[in-house]
Structure formats: structure tokens, C-alpha cells
Amino acid sequence: MEYIIQYKFQILFFLIFSFSLFIFSRNFKKIYRNISLGKGGVLSNNKKERWKRVLFIAFGQSKMFDKPVVAILHLVVYLGFVIINIELIEIVIDGLFGTHRVLSFLGGFYDFLIAFFEIFAFLVLVSVVIFLIRRNIIRIKRFVQSEMKGWPTLDGNLILIFEILLMVAFLTMNAADSILQINYPDKYIQAGSFPVSNFFIVPLLENLSTGSLIIIERFSWWFHIIGILCFLNYLAISKHLHILLAFPSTYYSKLDPKGQFSNMKSVTKEVKVMLDPSVDPFSQTSDVSPETFGAKDVRDLNWLQLLNAYSCTECGRCTSECPANITGKKLSPRKIMMDVRDRVEELGNVIDKNGKDFNDGKSLLNDYIKPEELWACTSCNACVEACPINIDPLSIIMDLRRYAVMEESSAPSELNSVFSNIENNGAPWPFPASDRLKWKENE
Amino acid sequence: MELEVKTMTEWVQEGRKPEILFWVGSAGSFDDRAKKITRSFVEILNIANVDFAVLGTEESASGDVAKRAGNEFLFQMQALMNIQLLNSYNIKRIVTTCPHDYNTIKNEYKSLGGVYEVFHHTEFLIQLINKNKLKLNKIYKDTIITYHDPCYLGRGNRIYNQPRALLNYVGFKINEMHRSKNKSFCCGAGGAQMFKEPEKGKQDININRTLEALKTLGFEDKKKINSTFQQKRKIIATGCPFCNTMLTDGVKNQNKESEVEVLDIVEIISKAKESF
Structure with a gap:
């Protein structure tokens, strides 16, 4: 009993820490499972080129620099997040062993690190405030378009508010600690250098009693670590998941020219049978698998397309470049990605409840993505080009079109006439092949 | 011929x-x-x-x-x-x-x-x-020209420079549209759109692009529209028959067909060729 009282904070820390890691791993197993609902066939050739992409596009955020000012702010938040989380090592050790600033033996380097963290914390705060202003006061168009209504907008703001709270907690903890270090040199280790918190927060705390300072320091410490652990678990339901999944998404992104679309192997088999006069078509019928052509639901997509959906941070750069969207059509490539994630989450829950083969009667096509969106696409690749992490909404649109045409025969009627023209006279127009050389004659 | x-x-x-x-x-x-x-x-x-x-x-x-x-x-x-x-x-x-x-x-x-x-x-x-098989004259003077990147040539296959090099070769300085090269804006024909009515919206894609091209050529700038501007040839160049159709329709829609030509690069080049 004595031990429990003596080590109560360490035990509490251990419980909170392991509980949140447990929840985190459970959430991520589920996301992994959901992504694995997709089909295979994702290419991973040319590893060198892929790692180069991870380095430049994911780590270096090169495609963000299309909008340089935002890119710098984003880079600051990202670096700040990564760098300040180095502090996590110390927090975890302190938490588990009841130490205080255990890494302070690093001496001058420790001072430098803490000062560095503080400066980054400050820069992150500034950037995040600018981001909040862009979303809520300037209301930049791509942040307020129709698919952003409700949860997506709240999600965007919550992430930013989370960041503010974490940074303020970190700086407040430092400020309180630095006063205690001066007032009680024998009890508090002299360690760290606090350029930002000394300037902004220390003046606010200076006249407080020692008891209050101790409470503020401890409260901020706990708030900071519990905040980080909450944030970690928040990722699973948030667009902020991109901080992890942007890397595999970029790694597996298409290396072929953007104009090149995949050839469906299942179709090649059948077409070859049809074209080869030596093959008896009836002898083959038993061989032909009852595979669906194209995608009706998320299970018909490949796992990279599902990974893309989980990696999308809903920045809307795709939609703001989409010619269909700009001219007022329903299509929004960002909505395509959000729909895929929503649907795969829903399907995941259905499977958890009712087993793997349960059919909930819903599908991505028609229930989430309407034909009107699908058929507005010009396949121009502007969305793919615009995505900072090479997400490919176009491949999903194409797979849905394939289903609509080959399984539902629901193409717009003009396209059905085009198909029969191509079948009958080898051109989208109703002209006979015998007229193919008529261009030679000068009119 | x-x-x-x-x-x-x-x-x-x-x-x-x-x-x-x-x-x-x-x-x-x-x-x-x-x-x-x-x-x-x-x-x-x-x-x-x-x-x-x-x-x-x-x-x-x-x-x-x-x-x-x-x-x-x-x-x-x-x-x-x-x-x-x-x-x-x-x-x-x-x-x-x-x-x-x-x-x-x-x-x-x-x-x-x-x-x-x-x-x-x-x-x-x-x-x-x-290979010195083709010689071109720098015949184009007093012309304002802009170039529209076809999606399947530009973004699709990263061919941005060759069409521009040809235009430069025959003496053009290209007025680039704001959305060009990898940021080019589709003419509206791709993805089989050429053969169907567009979905409901507030504007046709080819009109949006044509307006940008016309603006780039100087049509929106009231100060520029004087007699010298009017005497100059105005060309929207492209390298795709579908873009050509869409932009030609756009120009007609804006009643500018008597002032602006929509030409393929090769049509421009063929006027600059030297006979051997």
C-alpha cells in the first residue's frame, strides 16, 4: 500500500500511457484491416524512384511549395511537431520513473534543445493561428465547399486547437519550472533555456505562490502528455491521419505517365478468347470467373486507393483545380476520396458486427458517389497533379465508370452510340472505314 | 497542293x-x-x-x-x-x-x-x-499568340517544351496563360466528354478556358484594344484536334471568330516552311 501511495503518479502514468497505446494499436489494426479489404495488384517496382518520392514529396513536401507561403507555415508546424516530440522521450522516462528532466545531464546541449523546442513551439503557434484565420475568417473557398460542411470543418479546427493547447501547455510548464528553478535551486534541477516562455509567460506567473506554481507546472506536464496521447488516438477518426499515411501513399503512388491508365487483365483474357478464331468460345465459359468488372463498392478498389482515402487531409487542392468543379458541376475529387473513406469505415463496422460476408445493401457507387459526379470528369489529371502526396482520385472515378458501363450498362446515352460506332465502323463518329482516306482530297 | x-x-x-x-x-x-x-x-x-x-x-x-x-x-x-x-x-x-x-x-x-x-x-x-530536313522562316510578326497545353500531351506525358520550342523557332514570343504547363486547364473534351452533353453546371469548361485565352491575348484590357491591337493577328495555338474543336467553339461563342484563329502548331509551322 505504501508503495502504491509513493508511486501513485508513476502508476497512473503507466496506466494512462499503456491504455492509450492499446487503444491506438486497436484503432490502427482496424484501419489496416479496412485498407486490406481492397484488392491487390498494387505495383512496387523501381524502389529507388519510390524512396526518392518519399524523400522529396512526403518528407520534403516539394509539391506543397506550389503555394510557397502556406508551404512554409505547413513545414513549420510539421517540423515543430516532429522536433518537439523528441521531448516525448524525456516525458515518458520522467513519467515512468518519477524523475524530473532526466535528460538534463546533457548540459549545454540540453539547454540548446529546450530553447530550440521553445522557438519551434512559438512558430507553430503563429502558423496555427494563421491557419485558423484562413479557415474561419478569410474562409478560403476550398475550406468551405459543400463536402466540408459539418464534421470535416470541425475536424480541421479541432486539429488546430489541439496544437495550440499542446504548445501552450508545453510553454507554461517550462515557464513555471523556470521560476521554480530560480526560487528552489536545491529542489529543482537547473536545466534548460527558455527564451519564449520567459518572455511571454513568466511575467504572468511571477507573482504566484510556490504552491500555485507547482500545481501549474504539474498540471501543464500532465496536460501536455495526456493531450499528445489523446491526439494520437484522435488520428484514427481524423483527416490528420495524413501525418502517418502520407508516406506509404507517396511510396506506392503511380510511376507510369499520368495519361496511362491500367489495362484490366481480366478483360484481356476474355477479349483474346473472342478475337482468336482457333479457340472455341464455349469450351472456355467454365473457366471465366464471375469477377465483377470495375468497382461498385470499396472492396472492388485496390488497397492503394483505400490507403489514399485514409491519407487524404482534405486540403481541397484537387477540387480547386478540377475543371468540372470550377464550372459548377457536382464532381469534386476531394469528395471522391472522403466518400471512399466514409464508405470503407461504414463497411468495416458492418463487418465487425455481422461478419465478413454480410451485405448491407449499400455501395460506393450510387449511395455515395452519384453518376452525375462520375460522368462530369474529363480525365484531365489536374487533381492528381495538384495533390501534395500524389493521391489519385481519377483511378477511382475510372473504376466506377467501368462498373457503370460494363456491369450496369448505364453510360449516358450519347456514349452508347459512340460505343456502337466504334464497334461497327471503328470510329467514334458514324463514318465508314472506307472513308478514312478522304482527308487527302482538298476541299 | x-x-x-x-x-x-x-x-x-x-x-x-x-x-x-x-x-x-x-x-x-x-x-x-x-x-x-x-x-x-x-x-x-x-x-x-x-x-x-x-x-x-x-x-x-x-x-x-x-x-x-x-x-x-x-x-x-x-x-x-x-x-x-x-x-x-x-x-x-x-x-x-x-x-x-x-x-x-x-x-x-x-x-x-x-x-x-x-x-x-x-x-x-x-x-x-x-536533322536539317526542315527549314523554317521567322515569318510571324505582328502576331499575339498563346499556347494551350492539351492534358494528354502535357500533364499526361510531360511534353510541355517541344510545342513551345517550335513556336519560338518561327519567331513567336508566347503569351502564357495563367494556367499553363502542368497547371493547364482542360478544354473540356477529354474523358469522352467530347461526345456527350456536359453535366449541369454554371459554365461550360471550354468557355472558361477560352475566356482565359482571350484575356491572355489582351482582349480584356481596354487600354490595349486600339488600332494596332486590332491589326495584329491573334492566335490560340494547340496540339490536339479535340482541344482545337473545343476552343474554336469557345471563340465562336464569344463572337471572336473574325479576330482570333485557333490553330494547331503544325498549321502554324506549315506556313513558315521553306521550300527546298
């Missing part, structure tokens, strides 16, 4: 082999506007003494439209038939004036057994110039 064109069958009958196949494409064969582009390119091939063949009545749709419309069956039927034909003639090199056929034949025929060296006509024209 009388064009000299031989089909693959004629080459075979003569027992000779052409150096390259010109894939005319369905638009280039049947669309009245695109036929002019086809003829301009053949004029240049003739002047540069290129031994080329066409497939003539044996040619069939590449399958691009079917594929982007989701009809993979029809695409692969077309692709496999075309590949069979091309391979039976042992064709290795292909040039085409259509970025869609360029993309399809170059990239999508590969895994179906059709491996060819494929050139867009702008790439091929540059080669002719570099």
Missing part, C-alpha cells in the same frame, strides 16, 4: 519499308477541322522528304474514347486488333497529331503486346529541324 500519301499496303506492294507510320486517328480522318491539321502535317512530311505510310482504310479507332468512358472491353478489342495489324506490318515507329492516340498507343498498347516508338507530331517536327 497535291499531297503524296502512300498506304502501308502500297509500301508492301513496292517491296519497301517506310521509316515511320503516320497514325492519322479518327478525328484526323473524319472531323472536318482536324482533316486540315492532317493535311498540314502531310505537307511538311512531303517537303521534308519523309518516307512515311498511313494505314488508310485499315486504321481503326485507338480505343482512347472507349477506355476513358469505362468500356475496357471495347478498348481492348480495338487495341488488340490494331496491335495485330501494326505488328503484321512490323511497324516500329509511329507519329500522330493526336495526343490521345499518342498516349494510348505509346503507353497503353505496351502491356498488350504493342511496343512502338511513338512521337507526337511536335516531337517529330523538332527532330526534322534538328
Whole structure:
């Protein structure tokens, strides 16, 4: 009993820490499972080129620099997040062993690190405030378009508010600690250098009693670590998941020219049978698998397309470049990605409840993505080009079109006439092949 | 001008082999506007003494439209038939004036057994110039020009420079649109849109793009629209028969067809060629 009282904070820390890691791993197993609902066939050739992409596009955020000012702010938040989380090592050790600033033996380097963290914390705060202003006061168009209504907008703001709270907690903890270090040199280790918190927060705390300072320091410490652990678990339901999944998404992104679309192997088999006069078509019928052509639901997509959906941070750069969207059509490539994630989450829950083969009667096509969106696409690749992490909404649109045409025969009627023209006279127009050389004659 | 064109069958009958196949494409064969582009390119091939063949009545749709419309069956039927034909003639090199056929034949025929060296006509024209087979005059003065990147040439296959180099070569300084190169804005024809009515919206895509082109040429700037502006030729250049149709329609929609020409690069080049 004595031990429990003596080590109560360490035990509490251990419980909170392991509980949140447990929840985190459970959430991520589920996301992994959901992504694995997709089909295979994702290419991973040319590893060198892929790692180069991870380095430049994911780590270096090169495609963000299309909008340089935002890119710098984003880079600051990202670096700040990564760098300040180095502090996590110390927090975890302190938490588990009841130490205080255990890494302070690093001496001058420790001072430098803490000062560095503080400066980054400050820069992150500034950037995040600018981001909040862009979303809520300037209301930049791509942040307020129709698919952003409700949860997506709240999600965007919550992430930013989370960041503010974490940074303020970190700086407040430092400020309180630095006063205690001066007032009680024998009890508090002299360690760290606090350029930002000394300037902004220390003046606010200076006249407080020692008891209050101790409470503020401890409260901020706990708030900071519990905040980080909450944030970690928040990722699973948030667009902020991109901080992890942007890397595999970029790694597996298409290396072929953007104009090149995949050839469906299942179709090649059948077409070859049809074209080869030596093959008896009836002898083959038993061989032909009852595979669906194209995608009706998320299970018909490949796992990279599902990974893309989980990696999308809903920045809307795709939609703001989409010619269909700009001219007022329903299509929004960002909505395509959000729909895929929503649907795969829903399907995941259905499977958890009712087993793997349960059919909930819903599908991505028609229930989430309407034909009107699908058929507005010009396949121009502007969305793919615009995505900072090479997400490919176009491949999903194409797979849905394939289903609509080959399984539902629901193409717009003009396209059905085009198909029969191509079948009958080898051109989208109703002209006979015998007229193919008529261009030679000068009119 | 009388064009000299031989089909693959004629080459075979003569027992000779052409150096390259010109894939005319369905638009280039049947669309009245695109036929002019086809003829301009053949004029240049003739002047540069290129031994080329066409497939003539044996040619069939590449399958691009079917594929982007989701009809993979029809695409692969077309692709496999075309590949069979091309391979039976042992064709290795292909040039085409259509970025869609360029993309399809170059990239999508590969895994179906059709491996060819494929050139867009702008790439091929540059080669002719570099080999001194084609000489061009700097004839264009008093002209304002902008260039529209076709999606399947630009973003689709990263060909941004060759068309621009050709325009520079004949003396143009290009007024670039705000959205150009990898940020180019689609004409509205791709993905089989050419053949259907657009979905409901507040504007047609080709109008949006045409307005940008007109603005780039100087039409919105009231101060610029004086007699010198009016005397200058105004050209929207492109390298795709579908973009050409969409932008021509856009220009007509804005009642500017008497002031602005929509021309393929090869049509511009063919006016600058020197006869040997």
C-alpha cells in the first residue's frame, strides 16, 4: 500500500500511457484491416524512384511549395511537431520513473534543445493561428465547399486547437519550472533555456505562490502528455491521419505517365478468347470467373486507393483545380476520396458486427458517389497533379465508370452510340472505314 | 497542293519499308477541322522528304474514347486488333497529331503486346529541324499568340517544351496563360466528354478556358484594344484536334471568330516552311 501511495503518479502514468497505446494499436489494426479489404495488384517496382518520392514529396513536401507561403507555415508546424516530440522521450522516462528532466545531464546541449523546442513551439503557434484565420475568417473557398460542411470543418479546427493547447501547455510548464528553478535551486534541477516562455509567460506567473506554481507546472506536464496521447488516438477518426499515411501513399503512388491508365487483365483474357478464331468460345465459359468488372463498392478498389482515402487531409487542392468543379458541376475529387473513406469505415463496422460476408445493401457507387459526379470528369489529371502526396482520385472515378458501363450498362446515352460506332465502323463518329482516306482530297 | 500519301499496303506492294507510320486517328480522318491539321502535317512530311505510310482504310479507332468512358472491353478489342495489324506490318515507329492516340498507343498498347516508338507530331517536327530536313522562316510578326497545353500531351506525358520550342523557332514570343504547363486547364473534351452533353453546371469548361485565352491575348484590357491591337493577328495555338474543336467553339461563342484563329502548331509551322 505504501508503495502504491509513493508511486501513485508513476502508476497512473503507466496506466494512462499503456491504455492509450492499446487503444491506438486497436484503432490502427482496424484501419489496416479496412485498407486490406481492397484488392491487390498494387505495383512496387523501381524502389529507388519510390524512396526518392518519399524523400522529396512526403518528407520534403516539394509539391506543397506550389503555394510557397502556406508551404512554409505547413513545414513549420510539421517540423515543430516532429522536433518537439523528441521531448516525448524525456516525458515518458520522467513519467515512468518519477524523475524530473532526466535528460538534463546533457548540459549545454540540453539547454540548446529546450530553447530550440521553445522557438519551434512559438512558430507553430503563429502558423496555427494563421491557419485558423484562413479557415474561419478569410474562409478560403476550398475550406468551405459543400463536402466540408459539418464534421470535416470541425475536424480541421479541432486539429488546430489541439496544437495550440499542446504548445501552450508545453510553454507554461517550462515557464513555471523556470521560476521554480530560480526560487528552489536545491529542489529543482537547473536545466534548460527558455527564451519564449520567459518572455511571454513568466511575467504572468511571477507573482504566484510556490504552491500555485507547482500545481501549474504539474498540471501543464500532465496536460501536455495526456493531450499528445489523446491526439494520437484522435488520428484514427481524423483527416490528420495524413501525418502517418502520407508516406506509404507517396511510396506506392503511380510511376507510369499520368495519361496511362491500367489495362484490366481480366478483360484481356476474355477479349483474346473472342478475337482468336482457333479457340472455341464455349469450351472456355467454365473457366471465366464471375469477377465483377470495375468497382461498385470499396472492396472492388485496390488497397492503394483505400490507403489514399485514409491519407487524404482534405486540403481541397484537387477540387480547386478540377475543371468540372470550377464550372459548377457536382464532381469534386476531394469528395471522391472522403466518400471512399466514409464508405470503407461504414463497411468495416458492418463487418465487425455481422461478419465478413454480410451485405448491407449499400455501395460506393450510387449511395455515395452519384453518376452525375462520375460522368462530369474529363480525365484531365489536374487533381492528381495538384495533390501534395500524389493521391489519385481519377483511378477511382475510372473504376466506377467501368462498373457503370460494363456491369450496369448505364453510360449516358450519347456514349452508347459512340460505343456502337466504334464497334461497327471503328470510329467514334458514324463514318465508314472506307472513308478514312478522304482527308487527302482538298476541299 | 497535291499531297503524296502512300498506304502501308502500297509500301508492301513496292517491296519497301517506310521509316515511320503516320497514325492519322479518327478525328484526323473524319472531323472536318482536324482533316486540315492532317493535311498540314502531310505537307511538311512531303517537303521534308519523309518516307512515311498511313494505314488508310485499315486504321481503326485507338480505343482512347472507349477506355476513358469505362468500356475496357471495347478498348481492348480495338487495341488488340490494331496491335495485330501494326505488328503484321512490323511497324516500329509511329507519329500522330493526336495526343490521345499518342498516349494510348505509346503507353497503353505496351502491356498488350504493342511496343512502338511513338512521337507526337511536335516531337517529330523538332527532330526534322534538328536533322536539317526542315527549314523554317521567322515569318510571324505582328502576331499575339498563346499556347494551350492539351492534358494528354502535357500533364499526361510531360511534353510541355517541344510545342513551345517550335513556336519560338518561327519567331513567336508566347503569351502564357495563367494556367499553363502542368497547371493547364482542360478544354473540356477529354474523358469522352467530347461526345456527350456536359453535366449541369454554371459554365461550360471550354468557355472558361477560352475566356482565359482571350484575356491572355489582351482582349480584356481596354487600354490595349486600339488600332494596332486590332491589326495584329491573334492566335490560340494547340496540339490536339479535340482541344482545337473545343476552343474554336469557345471563340465562336464569344463572337471572336473574325479576330482570333485557333490553330494547331503544325498549321502554324506549315506556313513558315521553306521550300527546298
